[in-house]
Amino acid sequence: xxxxxxxxxxxxxxxxxxxxxxxxxxxxxxxxxxxxxxxxxxxxxxxxxxxxxxxxxxxxxxxxxxxxxxxxxxxxxxxxxxxxxxxxxxxxxxxxxxxxxxxxxxxxxxxxxxxxxxxxxxxxxxxxxxxxxxxxxxxxxxxxxxxxxxxxxxxxxxxxxxxxxxxxxxxxxxxxxxxxxxxxxxxxxxxxxxxxxxxxxxxxxxxxxxxxxxxxxxxxxxxxx
Amino acid sequence: xxxxxxxxxxxxxxxxxxxxxxxxxxxxxxxxxxxxxxxxxxxxxxxxxxxxxxxxxxxxxxxxxxxxxxxxxxxxxxxxxxxxxxxxxxxxxxxxxxxxxxxxxxxxxxxxxxxxxxxxxxxxxxxxxxxxxxxxxxxxxxxxxxxxxxxxxxxxxxxxxxxxxxxxxxxxxxxxxxxxxxxxxxxxxxxxxxxxxxxxxxxxxxxxxxxxxxxxxxxxxxxxxxxxxxxxxxxxxxxxxxx
Numbered sequence: 001x002x003x004x005x006x007x008x009x010x011x012x013x014x015x016x017x018x019x020x021x022x023x024x025x026x027x028x029x030x031x032x033x034x035x036x037x038x039x040x041x042x043x044x045x046x047x048x049x050x051x052x053x054x055x056x057x058x059x060x061x062x063x064x065x066x067x068x069x070x071x072x073x074x075x076x077x078x079x080x081x082x083x084x085x086x087x088x089x090x091x092x093x094x095x096x097x098x099x100x101x102x103x104x105x106x107x108x109x110x111x112x113x114x115x116x117x118x119x120x121x122x123x124x125x126x127x128x129x130x131x132x133x134x135x136x137x138x139x140x141x142x143x144x145x146x147x148x149x150x151x152x153x154x155x156x157x158x159x160x161x162x163x164x165x166x167x168x169x170x171x172x173x174x175x176x177x178x179x180x181x182x183x184x185x186x187x188x189x190x191x192x193x194x195x196x197x198x199x200x201x202x203x204x205x206x207x208x209x210x211x212x213x214x215x216x217x218x219x220x221x222x223x224x225x
Numbered sequence: 226x227x228x229x230x231x232x233x234x235x236x237x238x239x240x241x242x243x244x245x246x247x248x249x250x251x252x253x254x255x256x257x258x259x260x261x262x263x264x265x266x267x268x269x270x271x272x273x274x275x276x277x278x279x280x281x282x283x284x285x286x287x288x289x290x291x292x293x294x295x296x297x298x299x300x301x302x303x304x305x306x307x308x309x310x311x312x313x314x315x316x317x318x319x320x321x322x323x324x325x326x327x328x329x330x331x332x333x334x335x336x337x338x339x340x341x342x343x344x345x346x347x348x349x350x351x352x353x354x355x356x357x358x359x360x361x362x363x364x365x366x367x368x369x370x371x372x373x374x375x376x377x378x379x380x381x382x383x384x385x386x387x388x389x390x391x392x393x394x395x396x397x398x399x400x401x402x403x404x405x406x407x408x409x410x411x412x413x414x415x416x417x418x419x420x421x422x423x424x425x426x427x428x429x430x431x432x433x434x435x436x437x438x439x440x441x442x443x444x445x446x447x448x449x450x451x452x453x454x455x456x457x458x459x460x461x462x463x464x465x466x467x468x
Contacts, residue, residue, distance in 0.1 A: 004327070004335065005330050006264055006334065024363070025360075037427075041419050041422045043366045044373065044419065048373040051370065051377075052411065052415075053408055053411070055378060093370065093371065095338065097371070099342050102334040103256060103260045103338055193404070200406040201409045201413060204410070205416075
C-alpha cells in the first residue's frame with residue numbers, strides 16, 4: 001500500500017526524500033553497468049511490465065483480491081539495480097500522473113518499496129543462490145522466500161519512518177504488529193505469484209532470469225566418432 | 226493501494242485555462258511545496274485545513290475543471306479513511322485527533338495530486354521533471370514506460386480474456402497458477418519488445434537522450450504559478466505564529 005500525505009511529519013519526509021535520491025542514483029549507476037546503452041528502452045519496458053502487473057488483481061479469498069507489488073520479481077528477473085530503478089520510477093509516475101501515494105510521502109515510499117524491499121529480496125535470493133540453481137523446486141522456494149521477505153521488510157521500513165516522524169499517539173508495538181501482520185499475509189500472495197512467475201520465465205527463457213546468470217550449461221560439442 | 230489504474234489518461238482533464246497553460250515544472254514545484262506546507266500545519270488548527278480546501282477549490286475554478294471530476298477520483302483515499310475512522314477506537318481522544326490529522330492531510334494531498342494530474346498531461350509532467358534537472362536516464366525510462374504502458378496493459382488484458390474464455394475462473398489463492406504463468410509470459414514479451422524497441426531506436430539515430438521539448442519559465446510565470454504556495458505559507462505562518 002502506498003503511504004499518503006500526513007502519515008509522517010514534514011522533516012522526516014524530507015530526510016527520506018534525500019535517502020530516496022541517493023538510492024536512485026546508486027541504482028542508476030548499477031543499471032547502466034548492467035545494460036549500457038540498452039538501459040533506457042529495457043528498463044522502460046521492464047517498468048511498464050511492473051506497472052501492468054500491478055493492475056492485475058488476483059484472488060486471495062472470494063471477494064478479496066490483491067495485486068502484485070513486483071519488487072522481488074523485478075530484482076530476480078532483471079537484477080537488483082534495474083529492479084530498484086524500475087520500481088522507483090513506477091512510484092514516481094504513480095504519484096505524479098495517477099495521484100497514487102502522497103507527494104511528500106514519495107521519498108519514504110521509494111525508500112521502502114524500491115530500495116529496502118528490492119535490496120532485501122535480492123540479498124535473500126543471492127544468499128540462497130545455490131538452492132535456486134539446483135532445481136525448479138529450489139528456484140520456486142527461493143523466489144517465494146525473497147518475495148515474502150521483500151514485502152515484510154518493506155513494511156518494517158514504514159515502521160522505522162513512523163518511529164522517527166509518526167504520531168506519538170499510537171504505540172509503536174501496535175503499529176509494528178499491525179503492519180507486519182498485514183504484510184505477512186500480502187507477502188504470502190506475493191510469494192506464490194513471484195515463485196510461479198519466475199519458474200515460468202526460467203522454463204522458457206532461463207537466460208532472462210538475472211539470478212540464474214552464469215549457470216547455463218556450456219554447449220557440448222561432440223566429435224563424430 | 227493502486228488497484229485499478231484503468232487507462233493512462235483517466236486523470237487528465239483537457240482544457241486551456243491559465244492553470245493548464247502554466248509550464249509543468251512550475252506546477253510540480255507548486256504542488257510539492259503546497260503539500261509540504263499542509264503536512265507541516267499543526268493538527269489542532271482546524272481552520273487552516275478549511276483554508277487549504279478553499280485554496281484547492283479556487284484552483285479548480287480557475288482551471289475550469291468540475292468538482293465532480295475530483296470527487297470520483299478521490300475514492301483512492303477510501304482505505305485511509307477507514308484507517309482514520311479506526312484510530313479513535315485504538316487511541317481514544319488523542320487517537321481521534323491523530324485520525325483527523327491523517328485524514329485531513331491525506332485528503333488534501335490527494336486533491337493536490339489530482340489537481341496536478343488533471344491540468345497536466347503525462348508527457349508534460351515528464352518534460353517538467355526534465356526541466357527540473359532530473360537525470361536524463363530517469364526521464365527517458367519514464368517516457369518509454371508511459372508510452373508502452375498501454376501496449377503492455379492491453380496485452381495483459383488480452384491474455385486475461387483468453388484465460389477466461391477458456392473457462393478460467395479463479396476464486397482462491399491456490400488457483401493462481403495460470404495467472405502467474407501469464408505474468409511470466411508477459412515479462413518475456415515485454416523484455417523482447419524492449420530489445421526490439423532498442424534496436425529500432427538505434428537504427429533511427431538514438432544517442433542516449435530524449436530531445437528536450439520544454440521551455441524555460443520566466444520569473445513572472447514562476448511567481449504566478451507559486452501563488453498557491455504563498456497562500457499556503459501565509460496560512461501555515463498564521464497557524465504556527467498566532468496563538
